[in-house]
Amino acid sequence: MRKVFKLDGELCANCAGKIQAAAEKLDGVNKVSINAMTYKLTLDSTDETFDANLQKIVKLFADIEPDCEVLV
Numbered sequence: 001m002r003k004v005f006k007l008d009g010e011l012c013a014n015c016a017g018k019i020q021a022a023a024e025k026l027d028g029v030n031k032v033s034i035n036a037m038t039y040k041l042t043l044d045s046t047d048e049t050f051d052a053n054l055q056k057i058v059k060l061f062a063d064i065e066p067d068c069e070v071l072v
Contacts, residue, residue, distance in 0.1 A: 001050045007039040007061075009068035019060045026053050041070055 016036040023032040028049030033042040045053045058070050 001047050002042070002044040003050075005041045005043070006071045007034075007041055007068055008071055009065075011036045011039065011065055011068040015065040015068075019057070019064050022060050022064075023053075023057050026056055029053055032057070 011034075013036045016034040020032055020034045023029060023034075023043075026045075026049075028046040029044070030046070031042075031044040034040075035042075041057070043050070043054060043057065054070075054072065058072065061068055061070055
């Protein structure tokens with residue numbers, strides 16, 4: 001399953017890279033892309049792990065860049 005989510009708040013390219021690198025290591029994630037210019041998160045994950053991976057990525061945002069939120 002592949003979905004695109006909007007991001008809200010402040011996000012620098014460095015933090016986006018850290019979050020993306022951590023998210024790509026999650027089980028079931030095929031690809032994840034975070035664009036700090038357009039404020040979009042694209043998640044491609046297996047159907048079975050999609051919801052769990054999305055929640056883990058939301059937590060990564062809270063831990064690494066608390067000023068930016070994934071609009072789910």
